[in-house]
Amino acid sequence: xxxxxxxxxxxxxxxxxxxxxxxxxxxxxxxxxxxxxxxxxxxxxxxxxxxxxxxxxxxxxxxxxxxxxxxxxxxxxxxxxxxxxxxxxxxxxxxxxxxxxxxxxxxxxxxxxxxxxxxxxxxxxxxxxxxxxxxxxxxxxxxxxxxxxxxxxxxxxxxxxxxxxxxxxxxxxxxxxxxxxxxxxxxxx
Amino acid sequence: xxxxxxxxxxxxxxxxxxxxxxxxxxxxxxxxxxxxxxxxxxxxxxxxxxxxxxxxxxxxxxxxxxxxxxxxxxxx
Ligand SMILES: [Fe+2]
Numbered sequence: 001x002x003x004x005x006x007x008x009x010x011x012x013x014x015x016x017x018x019x020x021x022x023x024x025x026x027x028x029x030x031x032x033x034x035x036x037x038x039x040x041x042x043x044x045x046x047x048x049x050x051x052x053x054x055x056x057x058x059x060x061x062x063x064x065x066x067x068x069x070x071x072x073x074x075x076x077x078x079x080x081x082x083x084x085x086x087x088x089x090x091x092x093x094x095x096x097x098x099x100x101x102x103x104x105x106x107x108x109x110x111x112x113x114x115x116x117x118x119x120x121x122x123x124x125x126x127x128x129x130x131x132x133x134x135x136x137x138x139x140x141x142x143x144x145x146x147x148x149x150x151x152x153x154x155x156x157x158x159x160x161x162x163x164x165x166x167x168x169x170x171x172x173x174x175x176x177x178x179x180x181x182x183x184x185x186x187x188x189x
Numbered sequence: 190x191x192x193x194x195x196x197x198x199x200x201x202x203x204x205x206x207x208x209x210x211x212x213x214x215x216x217x218x219x220x221x222x223x224x225x226x227x228x229x230x231x232x233x234x235x236x237x238x239x240x241x242x243x244x245x246x247x248x249x250x251x252x253x254x255x256x257x258x259x260x261x262x263x264x265x
Contacts, residue, residue: 146252160241161242163243173224177224
């Protein structure tokens with residue numbers, strides 16, 4: 001069960017009208033290493049992972065939906081007033097033909113989201129290593145999007161999201177440490 | 190000196206079609222180094238933490254675009 005809070009995890013301000021950025025940002029919406037993939041991957045893996053780390057997957061999986069909502073807000077703000085001409089000029093002509101200005105779960109290249117982006121291997125270490133890799137890939141994606149954007153307001157929100165990926169990766173790494181820990185041995189810091 | 194950005198020098202051919210980039214960098218964030226988080230690490234104030242995206246100073250490693258770096262007059 002979830003409780004919904006009607007506000008964003010971090011404010012999203014978009015400084016300039018730039019639908020081209022929306023095309024890049026969509027990668028983090030419906031792309032392989034995007035927020036939707038992350039949320040679905042972690043929440044689904046919870047059922048078959050040792051109970052010590054279920055809570056972590058619930059926490060992070062839930063937060064990914066909060067990130068998804070931030071990305072949606074960015075894409076929406078960047079495209080809501082774009083004319084068909086502007087959509088075309090931003091490389092979103094094919095998107096417009098199929099979806100008007102609606103958001104859709106697709107990657108920057110326009111490929112629709114697919115469950116083949118995520119895995120549930122059932123082996124706790126394999127699954128957590130996938131999660132760590134996913135976080136590093138999402139971190140890198142944010143870097144490349146920030147590199148192409150001169151919108152300081154937008155980049156501020158993207159920087160927040162990138163920092164969260166660093167933290168998520170850290171927590172998944174700690175989860176591996178917990179699971180590989182020799183039973184009954186004291187942990188020394 | 191410890192850094193969160195590493196540099197390397199790709200091979201440059203005399204026949205490269207584009208102007209070669211002599212130094213390439215990549216990110217090596219703090220999560221690669223700290224291991225299981227030790228207790229009592231220094232914290233940001235709650236308001237700083239909300240902005241930074243983390244409570245823990247050791248894990249803070251922001252990324253800026255080349256445009257922003259020019260504007261701020263800083264190097265990454
Ligand atoms: Fe994440």
